[in-house]
Amino acid sequence: MSNSIIRQSYVIPADDFSLAGEASSCVKKMLNQLGVPPQTVKKVAIAMYEAEINAVIHAGGGTADVEIGGGKIIVTISDEGPGIPDLELAMQEGYSTAPDSIREMGFGAGMGLPNIKRYADKLDIKTEVGKGTIVEITVFL
């Protein structure tokens, strides 16, 4: 890989759960094409996918910005949703505020944020009630 930094942005569409994951899929493909090691690609793909699903479930979509270079991959998922009132609680495995309709789709088991933490090398979440949430996932190359 060259030393230049690659930047890509994606829109995460609202209210279409069947489309959720499209941005993560594109990023996974791109990382594979760039020759990033498979284990690293998997870490980024899973963490980003969970964050993307969260944005669809809780915030009516958002944006995903990906930056590759300087020895790391940074994925930033931003939304203008309701924000997270108690982040510590939200980070606990099993805690979820997702509606039943989402549980029926196989998500909303309170594993999203813990999974993101599990696969990210560094995780930074900025959230404000009524304003939105920014999830920054860093995976080192």
Add this chain to the structure above:
Amino acid sequence: MKVSEIIGILDAELLTGEENLDMDIEHACGSDLMSDVMAFVKENVVLLTGLVNPQVVRTAEMMDIKVIVFVRGKVPDEKLVQFAKEKGITILITKHPMFIACGKLYCAGITGRGVWD
């Protein structure tokens, strides 16, 4: 164990993904919760699930899972099968319920588990 052997053990039907029939499977994950699947890190995995929607295929894609078995007679629609085909993921369907399907594979030697930290 090869994917073709799994088809025999589960009396399964192949809907797409003939190209993976010779692939070796060492580990299995049975779950209807996709986030639980994503907490599971292993290679050469077969995913057994009773959940039938596009996010199952999406989850498999992210996890590099190449084989999905839909249990208890659930049949995915053509759109899902096409989606899996595009991703190079094999779709199998079996009439066995989850417990029996997992048990049959376990008895046949797929005893590998995932890693929970």
